[in-house]
Amino acid sequence: MPKRLVFLFSDTGGGHRSAAEALSNALKVHWGAALETHAVDVFQDYAPPPFNRSAEWYVRATRGKAWEWALSYTFTNYRLGYELYAALVWPYITSAMKRFFREHPADVYVSVHPILSQLVKVLRPQPTPFITVVTDPVTFHRTWCHPQLDLVIVATERARLLARRYGMPDEKVRVIGLPVSEKFSALTEDQAALKHKLGWGEKPGVLIVGGGEGMGPLGKMALAISRARLQCEVAVVCGRNEKLRQRLLATRWNVPVHIYGFAKNMPELMRAADVLVTKAGPGTINEAFIVGRPMLIYSRLPGQEKGNVAQVVEEGAGYFTPTPEKLVEALRGWLGPAGERARLQAAASALRLARPNATAEIVAVLNQYL
Structure with a gap:
């Protein structure tokens, strides 16, 4: 038995x-x-x-x-x-x-x-x-x-x-x-190959996520990047939030954008991206550690998620950017040749925290x- x-x-x-x-x-x-x-x-x-x-x-x-x-x-x-x-x-x-x-x-x-x-x-x-x-x-x-x-x-x-x-x-x-899915550590394809597989371009990729339910100001953050005309490509994972997905699909964008619903290929999306924009959910943060992606955190729950933000910021793996303005400011500092070194340092800090x-x-x- x-x-x-x-x-x-x-x-x-x-x-x-x-x-x-x-x-x-x-x-x-x-x-x-x-x-x-x-x-x-x-x-x-x-x-x-x-x-x-x-x-x-x-x-x-x-x-x-x-x-x-x-x-x-x-x-x-x-x-x-x-x-x-x-x-x-x-x-x-x-x-x-x-x-x-x-x-x-x-x-x-x-x-x-x-x-x-x-x-x-x-x-x-x-x-x-x-x-x-x-x-x-x-x-x-x-x-x-x-x-x-x-x-x-x-x-x-x-x-x-x-x-x-x-x-x-x-x-x-x-x-x-x-405990996170071992798919994140088992993925062997390099970033360039994954971007090609996903149909992304060569600009730095900014992946915006809000958990399985598509919680948080995902749309506002993506639109702020678009309005600022940052030199990047944006991917938004709306999860089960179909209303948000339809609204974003109907939006006119100033930057290349990819809109997803509930994604079952998160390891690929995360590794293809250069920057992760997320709420302070522990699973997503630890997945980002494993693939070595720097983070910009737009929201946190009082109590249990306070420490998640502190860990990311204090260890140099990202910033807390609770408003669209702060998000755009942080991305300006990371995107382009002048900010690449700082972004790669944050990525290395994330990877150091991985288990x-x-x-x-x-x-x-x-x-x-x-």
């Missing part, structure tokens, strides 16, 4: 699903038919109303006023604030979470979501290993941690120190990296529990 590993995730941000998929794919390569992996959206499939709509809430909250998200995040990130929240919520959802464990028995549980890591207290005293892989590489919410977890895997030393502050014993925390073997190393740790 094959062993069984269950991932707990929620689509409250694309990074949770993609982390589970990256680890699941790598495990399948190692184990083949000897291991079954299942990824369960626990909120959607098991949580009682209204918590089964958490993904919808997340999109609305993160697209709304930043101070509202900041207030919620900060309040529950204080120990007493979270204890009050837990006292109100857990009695209501515990029976549903017990049903999840009954219907998904496993040899190992792996959470890639903060609140779902707290389900370890529902599982206990059952001794099945329960491991958390934190998908926020620098600053993260306290709910990623619980003393009954067998192991918490983090991406950076700063994250390890934060886990200690949240009460995790040092021996239960491992610094490895962030291309993180997924394989996390899988090696999970194998020890199977």
Whole structure:
């Protein structure tokens, strides 16, 4: 009988699903038919109303006023604030979470979501290993941690120190990296070949992304580049935001532009580009580290994404450019012969921060529990 590993995730941000998929794919390569992996959206499939709509809430909250998200995040990130929240919520959802464990028995549980890591207290005293892989590489919410977890895997030393502050014993925390698809490190085609394959020209390529949902001011940023008539070529990935894609396709541009919907060839697009313009999502940032692309970050969520921006800026891998004007100013400094050296230095800094073997190393740790 094959062993069984269950991932707990929620689509409250694309990074949770993609982390589970990256680890699941790598495990399948190692184990083949000897291991079954299942990824369960626990909120959607098991949580009682209204918590089964958490993904919808997340999109609305993160697209709304930043101070509202900041207030919620900060309040529950204080120990007493979270204890009050837990006292109100857990009695209501515990029976549903017990049903999840009954219907998904496993040899190992792996959470890639903060609140779902707290389900370890529902599982206990059952001794099945329960491991958390934190998908926020620098600053993260306290709910990623619980003393009954067998192991918490983090991406950076700063994250390890934060886990200690949240009460995790040092021996239960491992610094490895962030799990991303191994397609980013496996790509061997050079930049020129990829540009030709994609139908791009020879000008520096600026890739603008906003996650799978096409979140953020992608259109405004692309239009600012066009109005400034910068010497570059622009590619915009709109994700599932079809309304944005149609609007951009109907726009007249002053620079060469390529408009994409939901892209399944992100490794190729990222390696073909010379500069990445993105929100502060941890997955995209770490993918850019692996392919060595400098970044201009246009937005961040208060709380968990603050550290992502700090890491990129402090390590010299890019800038925080929250307005179209700042974006254009930064691109002027990087594009053209005069700015090429600074751009290549930022690219080298990004590559230095890469952990291309993180997924394989996390899988090696999970194998020890199977």
